[in-house]
Amino acid sequence: MKQRDQWGTRLGFILAAVGSAIGMGNIWRFPYMVYENGGGAFLIPYFVAVFTAGIPLLILEFGVGQRHAGATPVTFRSLNKRWGWIGWWQLLVCFVIASYYVVIIAWSFSYFTLSFNLGWGEDTSAFFFKEYLHLSDGPFSMGGIQWQILAPLAMVWLTCWGVLICGVKKGIETANKFFMPALFVMVILIMARAVTMPGAVDGLSWLFKPDFSALGNIKVWAAAFGQVFFSLSIGFGIMITYSSYLSGESDINNNAFMTAFINCGFSMLAGIMIFSVLGYMAAQKGVPIQDVVSSGVGLAFVTIPQAINFMPGASFIGVLFFLSLLFAGVSSMISICEACIAGILEGFKISRKAATTLFCGLGFVVSLVYATGAGLYVLDIVDHFINTYAVLLGGLIEVVLLSWFFDLESIREHVNRTSDFLVGQWWSFCLKFFTTFVVAYMMVMKCVGDITTPYEGYPSSALGAYGWAVVAVLPVLAIVLSKCDLLGRKE
Known part of the structure; x- marks a missing residue:
């Protein structure tokens, strides 16, 4: 029997785990979350969430992954033979995320090439939505494949x-040993230039000025936990898969703390970088900072390009920014893909080459939907529903099953056995009560919100087709796959 792959070094695993955790959301989502939820005061619930949910969940996933040395279907089936379908569910969630996340990376690749001559022009909004995306009238008006997106899309899939x-x-370890140091260097270079420009201090003041009254709002706390949950790639199989390649002597607890802290540190650097640039742009335009603040794809592909236009050495800054987005996106994309590929090659006993080619080929075909004129609409709906109902629900089921219906103490003993420092009962308490309650609360509140107010005002037919239907079909497919895979049929 062929020996299972393992990481070459501890540094290689840490950089790969950090590469998974650090994605484009750290750059375009975290700064806005801080700004919108109490500024500097938001860091209090954020770090509470890191210590009571993020790190405990990382230790849990690192522990069970290393202990059972398999992708999520193998791991969950090892815990309980009836739980295999949960592992397949998480892999299907990864597949859906990969199919649209890759398109945003493709946009970043396009903008990286545009940066050399500032090809997005003066009206960055019109360029992005009309000239580049050729955005159609609605989610059912596909408008055909946009060839300027197809080429970078194919290149990103080929790279992965x-x-x-x-x-x-x-492959994975070598790539992340290049991507992660380069990413940090690029962000630090942009930040070092941005903080010296006029208006940067005003931008940072808006970012970090604390509004302690926000701490009384439970939605702010839920936002903090949500940011930590999604940022650390927990709850949908990635960290279980990555840790399954660890040796039996690996320091689980230390690895989890290091991964969480490096991710947090990068988020803070990204926040300083983004708000320094926004502060400079606001000063140049003579408008308040709140008039230029945005989040998500609008920040990355509309606001930041507009800000870059004002900056000295604009082309160089643009190249660095979009290359950093590209590196952050590809490193995360690789981890999402690996979670699926590991499950396929173990479940169906095929080679890595066959599993990788099958996954990337199928993923490329599905991702073409997001390269159409309606791609942004479809992406927005699918992303919202997958993150709200598939990732959160999958994470909640994972925490409940492992905390309440499995011997959690045995996992704690396992991770403590090879770690430099031990985790105590606080770890079990956080998982059983604190994390379970918060994740359940977030999911319920988001569900109530979607029922009472249609997401972003989309027609119910679009929300049903691209949202509810996609979420509903995943557990059904997961059960089918759990019955078909070779390991499951042997039991």
Whole structure:
């Protein structure tokens, strides 16, 4: 029997885990979350969430992944033979996320090439939505494949295929040893330039000025936990898969703390970088900072390009910014793909080359939907429903099953056995009560919100087709796959 892949070094695993956690959302979502939810005061619930949910969940996933040495279907089936379908569910969630996340990376690739001559022009909004995306009138008006998106989309898939086909040590580890240091260097370079420009201090003041009254709002606390949950790639199989390649002597607790802290540190750097740039743009335009603040794709592909236009050395800054987005996106994309590929090659006993080619080929075909004129609409709806009802629900089921219906104490003993420092009962308490309650609360509140107010005003038919239907079909497919995979049929 062929020996299972393992990480070559501890540093390689840490950089890969950090590469998964640090994605484009750290750059375009975290700064806005801080700004919108109490400024500097938001850091209090944020770090509470890191210590009571983020790190405990990382330790849990690192522990069970290393202990059972398999992708999520194998891991959950090892815990309980009736739980295998949960692992397949998480892999299907990863597949859906990969199918649209790759398109945003493709946009970043396009903007990286545009940065050399500031090809987005003066009206960055019109360029992005009309000239680049050719955004249609609605989510059902596809408008055909946009060829300027298709080419970078194919290149990103080919890059991921090339890395993943080389395996864990030669492919994923080697790639992240390049991507992560380069990403930090680029962000620090942009930040160092941005903080010296006129208006940067005003931008940082808006970002970090504390509004302690926000701490009395439970929605602010839910936002903090949501940011930590999604930022650390927990709850949908990635960290379980990555930790399954660890040796039996690996320091689980230390690895979890390091991954969480490096991710937090990068988020803070990104926040300083973004709001320094926004502060400078506001000063140049003579408008309040709140008039230029935005989040998500609008920040990355409309606001930031507009800000870059005002900056000295604009082309160089643009190249660095979009290359950093590209590196952050690809490193996360690789981890999402690997979670699925590991499940396929273990469940159906095929080679890594076959599993990688099958996954990337199918993923490329599905991702073409997001390269149409309606792609942004479809992406927005699918992303919202997947993150709200698939990722959160999958994470909640995982925490409840492992905390309440499995011997959690045995996992704590396992992670403590090889770690430099031990985790105590606080870890079990956080998982059983604190994390379970918060994740359940977030999901219920989001569900109530979607029922009472249609998401972003989309027609109910679009929300049903691209949202509810996609979420509903995943557990059904997961059960089918759990009955078909070879390991499950042997039991």
